Amino acid sequence: MDLLQKGAAEIIRLSDLRERLEDSRKTGRPLRVKAGFDPTAPDLHLGHTVLMRKLRHFQQLGHTVIFLVGDFTSLIGDPTGRNVTRKPLTREQIDENAETYKAQVFKILDEKATEVRYNSEWLGKLGYEGTIRVTSHFTVSQMLERDEFHSRFQAEQPISLHELLYPVMQGYDSVALKCDVELGGTDQKFNLLCGRELQRHYGQKPQIVLMTPILEGLDGVQKMSKSLGNAIGINEPPAEMYGKLMSISDELMWKYWVFLTDLRQSEVDAMQAKVAAGAMHPMEVKKNLAFQIVTDFHSYDEAKRADNNWWATVQQKMETGDLEEVRVRAAHFWTSSDSRGRVAKLAVLAGLADSAAEADRKLKEGAVRIDSEVVKQAHILIPSGTKRTIRIGKRAKIVYMYFPVAGDRVAIDNRPGLYEVVSASYGSLATVNLLDSQGRPIFTEQVPPGVLSPA
Numbered sequence: 001m002d003l004l005q006k007g008a009a010e011i012i013r014l015s016d017l018r019e020r021l022e023d024s025r026k027t028g029r030p031l032r033v034k035a036g037f038d039p040t041a042p043d044l045h046l047g048h049t050v051l052m053r054k055l056r057h058f059q060q061l062g063h064t065v066i067f068l069v070g071d072f073t074s075l076i077g078d079p080t081g082r083n084v085t086r087k088p089l090t091r092e093q094i095d096e097n098a099e100t101y102k103a104q105v106f107k108i109l110d111e112k113a114t115e116v117r118y119n120s121e122w123l124g125k126l127g128y129e130g131t132i133r134v135t136s137h138f139t140v141s142q143m144l145e146r147d148e149f150h151s152r153f154q155a156e157q158p159i160s161l162h163e164l165l166y167p168v169m170q171g172y173d174s175v176a177l178k179c180d181v182e183l184g185g186t187d188q189k190f191n192l193l194c195g196r197e198l199q200r201h202y203g204q205k206p207q208i209v210l211m212t213p214i215l216e217g218l219d220g221v222q223k224m225s226k227s228l229g230n231a232i233g234i235n236e237p238p239a240e241m242y243g244k245l246m247s248i249s250d251e252l253m254w255k256y257w258v259f260l261t262d263l264r265q266s267e268v269d270a271m272q273a274k275v276a277a278g279a280m281h282p283m284e285v286k287k288n289l290a291f292q293i294v295t296d297f298h299s300y301d302e303a304k305r306a307d308n309n310w311w312a313t314v315q316q317k318m319e320t321g322d323l324e325e326v327r328v329r330a331a332h333f334w335t336s337s338d339s340r341g342r343v344a345k346l347a348v349l350a351g352l353a354d355s356a357a358e359a360d361r362k363l364k365e366g367a368v369r370i371d372s373e374v375v376k377q378a379h380i381l382i383p384s385g386t387k388r389t390i391r392i393g394k395r396a397k398i399v400y401m402y403f404p405v406a407g408d409r410v411a412i413d414n415r416p417g418l419y420e421v422v423s424a425s426y427g428s429l430a431t432v433n434l435l436d437s438q439g440r441p442i443f444t445e446q447v448p449p450g451v452l453s454p455a
Contacts, residue, residue, distance in 0.1 A: 003057050004210070006265045007050070007258045009186050012193070012209040020180055020208065024063070031180040033058040034066035036119070036173060038074040039097035040089060044104045045231040046293070047215045047224035050259045051183050052108045054212060057262075058181070059113055066115045066177055067105055069098045072123040073173075076166045104234055107297050122176040123169055134172050135165065137201045138194070143167070146190045171195040179207045186211045215259055218244060220252045238298045242306035243313075245290035250282045253289060261292055323389065323398050326350050330384050330403035330426075331450030337426045339383045339401075343368060343375055346382070350399050352392045362392050404430055404452045413451040424449050 001018065011017055024031050035051040037044075052067075059065045074094045089097075102116060126134070143164045144150055152159050171194030174182055179199075184192045189211060196206035214223045217230025224231045232244045248256065257268045274280040287307065294303035328349045333341035344359035347368065353359035360378075362368050368375045369391040382388055384403035389396060404410055408421040410432065417434050422444065424430035430449040433441035 002264055002266070003061070004054075006057075007054070007212055008210055009213045010189075010209075010211045012196075012211075017181070017208045017210070030063040031058065032064045032066060032178060033181040033183065034068050034117075034174070034177055034179050035183040036068040036070045036073070036170065037101060038070035039094055039101050040074055041226060042097050042100045043226070043233045043235055044101060045224055045226060045233050046256075046260055047217070047231065049108055049234060050212050050215050051185070052105060053260070053262070054183050054210065056109055059110055064115060065109065065113065066117055066179070067109060068173060068177070069101060069116065069118045070170075070173075071095070071098050071118045072120040073166060073169050076162050076169065107234060117177065119169070119173050119176070123172065126172075131165075134198070135168055137198060138168060140164070167191040167194040168198075171198040174207050175199055175202045175204060178204060180205070181208045181210060183210050183212070185214050187214055212259065213255075215255065216252060218248055220249050234297050238294050238302040238306040239309050241297065242290045242294050242303070242310050245293060246286060246310060248286070250286070253282070253286050256293075257285075257289055261289070261296075323396050325387070325398040325400055327400045327402050327453070329450050329453065330382075330401050331448065333382070333401065334403075334426060335379070338381065340379050340381050343370075343378060343380050346380070346390060346399065347392060350390055350397045352390060352395055352397060359392070368392050402454065404449055408452075409435075409455040410452040411455045412447060413453070418455055419452075421452070424452075 001021075004017070005011070005014075020031060023029075033055065035055055037048065037051075055065045055067070071094050074089055075091070098118070106114070144153055146167070149159055149164070167190055170191045173179075174195035175198050179195070182192055182195055189209075192209040192211065196209065199206050216222065217224035217228060218232070219228075219230045222228050222230060226233070232241055236244075245256070254268065254272060257263060257271070258265065263271075271280065271285060275282055275285060290310075291303045291307055294306050326349075328346065330339070330341075333346055333349060335341050342356070343363055344353070344356040347353040347359035347362070348356055353362065359368070363375065363378070366374050366376070369389075370380065371389050382399070382401045384401050384405075387398055387400050389398050403426070404421045404424045406421050406423055410419050410421055411417075412419060412432070418439075419432040419434055420441070422431040422433060426449075428449075429446040430452060431444060431446050432452070433444050436442050
């Protein structure tokens with residue numbers, strides 16, 4: 001029961017489910033468990049897989065799982081969560097979407113042990129007389145008790161007659177399939193209970209209803225939906241799927257562990273306790289989640305590549321993302337004509353260390369990185385005109401190395417006026433011309449290159 005109850009928001013009734021599971025064990029007759037999916041869009045997303053994974057739990061326990069394609073009910077359009085009437089799909093659109101569903105669902109379910117059915121098999125043959133007989137078991141007042149219909153009625157918004165038929169038709173699916181258990185989201189409760197009601201009228205044991213919560217999308221607020229732009233499609237490329245999963249909040253991560261993996265609730269709780277105690281970092285847990293889900297829908301190797309790509313991208317953003325860029329005068333850094341200088345001096349010039357001694361200590365500790373690489377040597381080559389990212393602990397800056405060259409327009413520290421470099425080389429004074437307002441040289445002088453900066 002731990003596996004079946006994992007992630008369930010409500011079971012009607014739990015005692016009935018226990019009783020029917022026990023009867024199944026004694027008689028050897030597997031339960032018939034179904035979940036219906038209307039093919040209203042060509043691709044499934046992770047929100048759809050919550051029910052599929054629950055179907056697999058029953059499948060793993062040896063029960064008969066029915067993946068019901070609502071090709072007939074799609075012609076009506078499920079009014080659940082809608083404040084306006086859905087636009088009907090064409091038969092061609094429905095058939096095309098249904099085929100893609102079949103290709104995707106077996107990424108979770110065992111194809112050989114899954115019964116795939118289409119509700120057009122019985123609803124398409126029901127006819128006018130049959131429809132009248134089925135609908136006679138419900139009243140208009142019962143239909144208006146449904147939240148969506150009630151609110152639209154109160155707001156004097158239109159309710160199409162065919163919409164009232166949807167929960168009745170879904171209920172009749174359970175009669176036609178002689179279901180023991182039906183799975184659905186909490187927003188489907190009215191429809192699911194219609195199935196129980198109709199089964200009573202047709203002399204069948206009322207099905208057990210197992211409902212799962214609605215899975216929030218990437219925003220952590222609204223129901224996962226492609227139309228809202230917050231969904232993760234199960235056919236999305238591995239790297240894209242991995243990246244989206246890494247973007248969710250830490251709070252939402254735990255719901256995804258419960259509803260999108262096969263870990264038992266007790267295992268998820270234990271992992272959550274480790275994070276709370278500081279024994280595991282939330283980032284590590286989220287990476288494990290993303291890796292597991294990408295593996296489930298693609299492969300281990302694809303997940304490994306996606307993980308490596310994501311980490312490389314993040315590292316690059318950490319190094320170059322919204323970092324402050326500072327100009328370092330090469331004359332203050334270089335200690336030789338080959339553009340080399342002390343790493344400790346660079347850290348001080350970049351404002352990442354208060355003293356060379358402190359920087360040297362960090363260097364020995366392995367806490368200094370330049371362009372993502374741990375620096376071990378005391379000196380490093382940085383030519384003029386190049387940018388390097390230097391990081392010490394959590395602090396980082398982009399360093400732009402500058403040494404004046406002939407033709408540069410420059411300023412001299414603590415002096416007014418615009419100058420042009422005539423010549424400059426390491427270890428020698430630079431020759432510069434003071435320019436007038438027209439850019440013509442007034443006089444020439446020599447100054448240390450370390451006092452020059454781009455104008």
